[in-house]
Amino acid sequence: xxxxxxxxxxxxxxxxxxxxxxxxxxxxxxxxxxxxxxxxxxxxxxxxxxxxxxxxxxxxxxxxxxxxxxxxxxxxxxxxxxxxxxxxxxxxxxxxxxxxxxxxxxxxxxxxxxxxxxxxxxxxxxxxxxxxxxxxxxxxxxxxxxxxxxxxxxxxxxxxxxxxxxxxxxxxxxxxxxxxxxxxxxxxxxxxxxxxxxxxxxxxxxxxxxxxxxxxxxxxxxxxxxxxxxxxxxxxxxxxxxxxxxxxxxxxxxxxxxxxxxxxxxxxxxxxxxxxxxxxxxxxxxxxxxxxxxxxxxxxxxxx
Amino acid sequence: xxxxxxxxxxxxxxxxxxxxxxxxxxxxxxxxxxxxxxxxxxxxxxxxxxxxxxxxxxxxxxxxxxxxxxxxxxxxxxxxxxxxxxxxxxxxxxxxxxxxxxxxxxxxxxxxxxxxxxxxxxxxxxxxxxxxxxxxxxxxxxxxxxxxxxxxxxxxxxxxxxxxxxxxxxxxxxxxxxxxxxxxxxxxxxxxxxxxxxxxxxxxxxxxxxxxxxxxxxxxxxxxxxxxxxxxxxxxxxxxxxxxxxxxxxxxxxxxxxxxxxxxxxxxxxxxxxxxxxxxxxxxxxxxxxxxxxxxxxxxxxxxxxxxxxxxxxxxxxxxxxxxxxxxxxxxxxxxxxxxxxxxxxxxxxxxxxxxxx
Numbered sequence: 067x068x069x070x071x072x073x074x075x076x077x078x079x080x081x082x083x084x085x086x087x088x089x090x091x092x093x094x095x096x097x098x099x100x101x102x103x104x105x106x107x108x109x110x111x112x113x114x115x116x117x118x119x120x121x122x123x124x125x126x127x128x129x130x131x132x133x134x135x136x137x138x139x140x141x142x143x144x145x146x147x148x149x150x151x152x153x154x155x156x157x158x159x160x161x162x163x164x165x166x167x168x169x170x171x172x173x174x175x176x177x178x179x180x181x182x183x184x185x186x187x188x189x190x191x192x193x194x195x196x197x198x199x200x201x202x203x204x205x206x207x208x209x210x211x212x213x214x215x216x217x218x219x220x221x222x223x224x225x226x227x228x229x230x231x232x233x234x235x236x237x238x239x240x241x242x243x244x245x246x247x248x249x250x251x252x253x254x255x256x257x258x259x260x261x262x263x264x265x266x267x268x269x270x271x272x273x274x275x276x277x278x279x280x281x282x283x284x285x286x287x288x289x290x291x292x293x294x295x296x297x298x299x300x301x302x303x304x305x306x307x308x309x310x311x312x313x314x315x316x317x318x319x320x321x322x323x324x325x326x327x328x329x330x331x332x333x334x335x336x337x338x339x340x341x342x343x344x345x346x347x348x349x350x351x352x353x354x355x356x357x358x359x360x361x362x363x364x365x366x367x368x369x370x
Numbered sequence: 371x372x373x374x375x376x377x378x379x380x381x382x383x384x385x386x387x388x389x390x391x392x393x394x395x396x397x398x399x400x401x402x403x404x405x406x407x408x409x410x411x412x413x414x415x416x417x418x419x420x421x422x423x424x425x426x427x428x429x430x431x432x433x434x435x436x437x438x439x440x441x442x443x444x445x446x447x448x449x450x451x452x453x454x455x456x457x458x459x460x461x462x463x464x465x466x467x468x469x470x471x472x473x474x475x476x477x478x479x480x481x482x483x484x485x486x487x488x489x490x491x492x493x494x495x496x497x498x499x500x501x502x503x504x505x506x507x508x509x510x511x512x513x514x515x516x517x518x519x520x521x522x523x524x525x526x527x528x529x530x531x532x533x534x535x536x537x538x539x540x541x542x543x544x545x546x547x548x549x550x551x552x553x554x555x556x557x558x559x560x561x562x563x564x565x566x567x568x569x570x571x572x573x574x575x576x577x578x579x580x581x582x583x584x585x586x587x588x589x590x591x592x593x594x595x596x597x598x599x600x601x602x603x604x605x606x607x608x609x610x611x612x613x614x615x616x617x618x619x620x621x622x623x624x625x626x627x628x629x630x631x632x633x634x635x636x637x638x639x640x641x642x643x644x645x646x647x648x649x650x651x652x653x654x655x656x657x658x659x660x661x662x663x664x665x666x667x668x669x670x671x672x673x674x675x676x677x678x679x680x681x682x683x684x685x686x687x688x689x690x691x692x693x694x695x696x697x698x699x700x701x702x703x704x705x706x707x708x709x710x711x712x713x714x715x716x717x718x719x720x721x722x723x724x725x726x727x728x
Contacts, residue, residue: 152708154707154708155707157453158658159704159707161455161654161658162700162703162704162707163704165651165655165696165700165703166701166704169695169700170697173401173405173694173697177405182691294521297517300514301514301518304511304514336529336532338528338529339525339529341525342521342525342526345518345521345522346522349510349522352511352515353508353510
């Protein structure tokens with residue numbers, strides 16, 4: 067088993083889960099205010115693409131990340147406007163947003179870079195890797211060093227959000243808006259504004275997630291490169307019970323499974339089975355950690 | 371007088387989808403201008419690619435066939451109040467089961483064809499039923515389980531076709547099963563055209579589903595549960611049974627779509643051949659576009675297929691890429707969804723807490 071588990075496994079796990087974690091935190095914020103954001107996938111894809119566009123336009127990786135966050139944020143406003151102001155069904159809008167992102171990114175890939183499939187420019191610089199000087203790469207703590215800044219940001223944000231939700235007044239108001247909108251409204255909390263802010267925040271976070279995807283590992287954009295990570299983030303939100311730290315744990319679980327599945331390919335198993343592992347484990351995890359809101363709702367329906 | 375009323379009423383029903391279609395095309399026009407294409411020329415090419423000749427029109431109908439069947443299944447589940455996003459997995463397993471049955475069942479060809487179609491329905495239905503059962507028995511969120519089961523089905527089907535069932539006679543580069551006997555193929559409707567008997571099956575299914583929802587007691591129960599589950603249960607509808615039946619039928623439609631595609635177009639199961647064109651998501655889009663009305667779903671499926679085949683025509687003859695079709699599709703859905711007040715919205719209003727809308 068020592069071939070299966072070693073430090074580099076955990077190191078690659080942290081890298082892999084950063085996009086999922088960032089998007090999942092966005093999803094958790096939305097879920098807390100009562101919005102089920104199915105559009106995470108599309109928002110992340112938008113972020114991944116616009117990060118490359120930003121890099122191409124500004125020749126600066128930080129401006130590129132900012133550009134991705136802004137663009138994905140703008141995209142998320144479509145979702146916010148339709149679901150909050152026009153009362154459209156959020157799942158329908160989310161699904162439509164995913165389509166829009168797939169279509170627009172592929173279309174713009176051709177319109178801007180005149181290529182199909184994927185775009186790669188060797189002159190582009192990706193996100194830098196930050197080393198923590200006190201930690202050497204060989205020890206167990208070595209898994210913590212040498213990641214892109216967005217990886218660290220993801221984990222810092224998870225703790226910050228936990229603090230924000232459960233230890234600050236603003237966070238409490240946000241929870242109230244999701245928990246019982248009518249009661250919150252009667253206290254003078256502006257629910258629609260909070261919801262807009264939540265969706266916008268999820269858009270920005272998905273933009274960062276996308277930037278990590280397209281600028282973090284290899285500096286390139288591929289059609290549909292999110293490959294279902296947005297949906298996985300949705301699962302992580304649910305498994306983590308909309309709790310930032312819980313979401314972090316469930317993302318870690320998924321990342322570990324993904325890292326293991328890549329590692330298992332060395333064991334002469336058919337790749338299809340190793341690739342299936344993360345999804346099966348997630349399904350199994352759903353069995354043990356259930357979505358409370360969903361339980362409540364279906365319980366009410368069944369009169370239990 | 372009554373005729374006038376009827377006309378104004380149906381006009382009012384149609385005005386929103388038509389407006390959304392126009393807005394979608396307008397959004398497409400912006401995208402075309404952005405790459406420096408000519409709007410009129412591009413849309414003319416799109417029309418030609420979709421309906422420009424009998425051959426192209428039949429091609430569009432062939433593409434619409436699986437989208438229609440999937441859309442009907444999704445619409446059925448939506449109508450009952452269940453978000454089945456697992457059409458892709460159900461489609462693949464249906465296709466695989468149909469291919470295996472058509473290849474290996476020792477029976478006369480006609481029997482084999484029918485058995486293959488049935489196997490497709492059963493496999494798709496069973497996969498969908500599994501998600502329904504997980505929800506019912508263990509309260510696992512249906513929307514998420516159907517999504518996860520998609521990935522598992524994709525890899526499972528890919529495994530079977532890459533190893534045990536792989537066609538070793540032909541090119542090793544493509545993972546595919548052996549070719550099905552010519553006698554088991556679904557007949558083509560016109561010689562030399564790609565549209566096959568599956569289209570008739572899909573059209574008939576749309577009419578049957580429409581009549582079922584409108585004129586049968588079970589259909590009424592299903593719609594009632596979709597509009598207001600609490601009321602339906604109070605009225606004595608058994609939720610568990612309804613859910614299982616709805617999920618079984620919904621997956622069955624998707625499985626049938628896979629079977630029809632294998633027996634009518636591809637004659638074998640080819641890895642990625644059903645996922646790459648995005649049939650499953652197009653089917654879901656069709657159901658959304660039509661507000662889950664069966665006949666509307668069928669029409670929307672043809673519209674989406676026309677946009678897609680038209681997009682190919684655009685790419686062949688102009689500088690504008692094929693993805694213009696996806697941009698228009700998504701824009702139409704966004705505009706449609708703005709009014710999608712339907713059953714789900716009513717449910718949302720009925721609840722005091724605004725939890726997930728599933």
